[in-house]
Amino acid sequence: xxxxxxxSALQTQLAYRGQVWASLFxxxxxxxxxxxxxxxxxxxxxxxxxxxxxxxxxxxxxxxTLTTAWDWRRLLNAVGASVCTGDVAVYLLKPxxxxxxxFATECGNLGYKLGAIALPVGVVVALTYGVLxxxxxxxxxxxxxxxALSFVIIFLLAVxxxxxxxxxxxxxxxxxLLQGILSLLxxxxxxxxxxxxxxxxxxxxxxxxxISYHPIAVYLGKTSLAETWTYLGLGLVWAALLTLxxxxxxxRAALRITVQGG
Amino acid sequence: xxSALRVLPFLVRLYVKSRLEYRGAFLLxxxxxxxxxxxxxxxxxxxxxxxxxxxxxxxxxxxxxxxxQLLAYSMGAALSFVQFRDLEEQVRLGTFDTLLVKPFSPWAxxxxxxxxxxxxxxxxxxxxxxxxSLTQVGMDWTPGSALYLFAALVSxxxxxxxxxxxxxxxxxxxxxxxxxxxxxxGFWELSRYPLTIFPAGLQWLLLTFVPLxxxxxxxxxxxxxxxxxxxxxxGGLAAPLxxxxxxxxxxxxxxxxxxxxxxxxx
Numbered sequence: 001x002x003x004x005x006x007x008s009a010l011q012t013q014l015a016y017r018g019q020v021w022a023s024l025f026x027x028x029x030x031x032x033x034x035x036x037x038x039x040x041x042x043x044x045x046x047x048x049x050x051x052x053x054x055x056x057x058x059x060x061x062x063x064x065t066l067t068t069a070w071d072w073r074r075l076l077n078a079v080g081a082s083v084c085t086g087d088v089a090v091y092l093l094k095p096x097x098x099x100x101x102x103f104a105t106e107c108g109n110l111g112y113k114l115g116a117i118a119l120p121v122g123v124v125v126a127l128t129y130g131v132l133x134x135x136x137x138x139x140x141x142x143x144x145x146x147x148a149l150s151f152v153i154i155f156l157l158a159v160x161x162x163x164x165x166x167x168x169x170x171x172x173x174x175x176x177l178l179q180g181i182l183s184l185l186x187x188x189x190x191x192x193x194x195x196x197x198x199x200x201x202x203x204x205x206x207x208x209x210x211i212s213y214h215p216i217a218v219y220l221g222k223t224s225l226a227e228t229w230t231y232l233g234l235g236l237v238w239a240a241l242l243t244l245x246x247x248x249x250x251x252r253a254a255l256r257i258t259v260q261g262g
Numbered sequence: 263x264x265s266a267l268r269v270l271p272f273l274v275r276l277y278v279k280s281r282l283e284y285r286g287a288f289l290l291x292x293x294x295x296x297x298x299x300x301x302x303x304x305x306x307x308x309x310x311x312x313x314x315x316x317x318x319x320x321x322x323x324x325x326x327x328x329x330x331q332l333l334a335y336s337m338g339a340a341l342s343f344v345q346f347r348d349l350e351e352q353v354r355l356g357t358f359d360t361l362l363v364k365p366f367s368p369w370a371x372x373x374x375x376x377x378x379x380x381x382x383x384x385x386x387x388x389x390x391x392x393x394x395s396l397t398q399v400g401m402d403w404t405p406g407s408a409l410y411l412f413a414a415l416v417s418x419x420x421x422x423x424x425x426x427x428x429x430x431x432x433x434x435x436x437x438x439x440x441x442x443x444x445x446x447x448g449f450w451e452l453s454r455y456p457l458t459i460f461p462a463g464l465q466w467l468l469l470t471f472v473p474l475x476x477x478x479x480x481x482x483x484x485x486x487x488x489x490x491x492x493x494x495x496x497g498g499l500a501a502p503l504x505x506x507x508x509x510x511x512x513x514x515x516x517x518x519x520x521x522x523x524x525x526x527x528x
Binding site (some may be wrong): 018019022023025026029030032033036037039040041042048049144168169170171172173174176177179181183184189190194195196248 | 287290291293294295297298299300301302304305308309311312313315316317438440441442444445447448449451452455459461464511
């Protein structure tokens with residue numbers, strides 16, 4: 001059943017082709033801008049904080065496409081709107097779990113974004129500036145796991161903030177707060193190895209770092225074998241904690257809705 | 263005309279009152295936006311701790327550019343963005359027709375009845391950052407340069423408002439305009455960095471077709487005595503004129519777009 005939701009979401013998205021071109025263009029500009037920034041600051045420098053310019057181009061490419069392909073803002077606002085207006089009550093009547101339904105739908109959306117936006121942008125950038133392969137077969141395979149985990153974590157964060165709107169009555173502020181946190185702590189734009197050492201050590205342990213920083217660091221081979229496994233384990237722990245938080249919040253919100261509806 | 267001008271403050275007051283009715287949500291929203299932009303700038307600050315300059319600009323100079331770009335945008339967008347983004351919806355639902363029968367300019371009604379005080383967070387951050395950076399960049403202040411900064415800021419705000427209005431007016435012709443806003447914000451984000459770091463094609467675009475670079479990068483570079491690509495010294499002169507010129511173009515475009523409007527009811 002949940003598979004059907006995923007494919008239905010995919011087909012809905014395919015109906016809006018005008019938006020595709022705009023998003024495609026927006027993404028392309030964003031990735032090109034970051035590559036321009038890296039080229040400008042590196043100049044002739046060979047390696048800064050252990051990373052070379054080609055590595056940073058690859059970093060910008062993966063951070064701009066694969067780990068940020070999916071639009072968490074839309075889901076956060078949709079969940080926020082449905083809990084604020086009470087539309088969510090409809091889902092309580094159906095024989096399914098709302099968070100799982102959302103996850104299935106968003107997997108479909110992710111598939112669409114990857115095919116329609118991330119892939120073309122990735123190909124254009126790779127052909128223009130070149131892209132490095134994964135550091136090794138091990139790092140390549142591990143990257144795929146980290147990437148899946150990255151989607152799960154950002155999905156859970158978006159749902160969590162959306163559900164919080166039930167108490168705050170506004171998803172708008174939560175969206176901006178999360179955006180601020182992510183722009184600094186997810187490592188999508190600035191890799192954490194450029195942070196001051198102690199700050200970096202702390203930020204690497206926060207769940208946001210699994211969204212872009214850890215997957216890309218693994219891809220580029222910046223983590224040793226042992227570190228890679230440790231971070232994968234820690235990431236899974238975060239995913240489990242966030243799942244628990246979503247489950248608890250959803251349960252509480254569902255109870256409140258029943259009371260309000262009564 | 264005189265009576266129209268008297269109505270404007272009233273429209274603004276109505277909207278401000280309705281927004282402040284939800285004071286908690288309002289304060290939370292502007293704090294969240296303040297925080298979000300501050301984090302974005304902090305990311306570049308961290309970058310500069312390692313690399314010192316970006317395109318030959320050090321941190322206080324970049325902070326001046328960031329704050330100029332954000333301040334100009336928030337002043338222009340307060341007059342236009344949310345109002346004209348939602349115009350698409352009004353056209354689709356047919357509620358725009360009610361504005362056409364008012365004895366009042368539909369543009370002025372939309373712009374002022376929704377004058378977005380929600381940009382307060384942007385403005386506080388930008389004004390604060392600008393005040394700090396102006397004391398750090400070490401430039402010689404003359405009445406002329408202060409006047410230039412002010413004129414360029416007003417011009418840049420007008421460029422933003424005019425572009426946003428033009429995109430919104432496309433809803434009259436194509437019914438949809440939201441994709442164009444996606445593209446606008448793509449360019450808008452670029453316009454906060456020194457233009458010199460981008461390939462020539464992008465520089466041209468940001469100086470002509472989407473003149474956000476002309477509006478913010480050029481005057482700041484001119485004040486700081488930095489290189490201005492393509493335009494050179496002339497850019498300094500062009501920046502304060504860009505706003506008024508674009509407003510004239512936007513007015514003509516608005517007239518044309520409204521003449522193409524056929525009503526959403528069909």
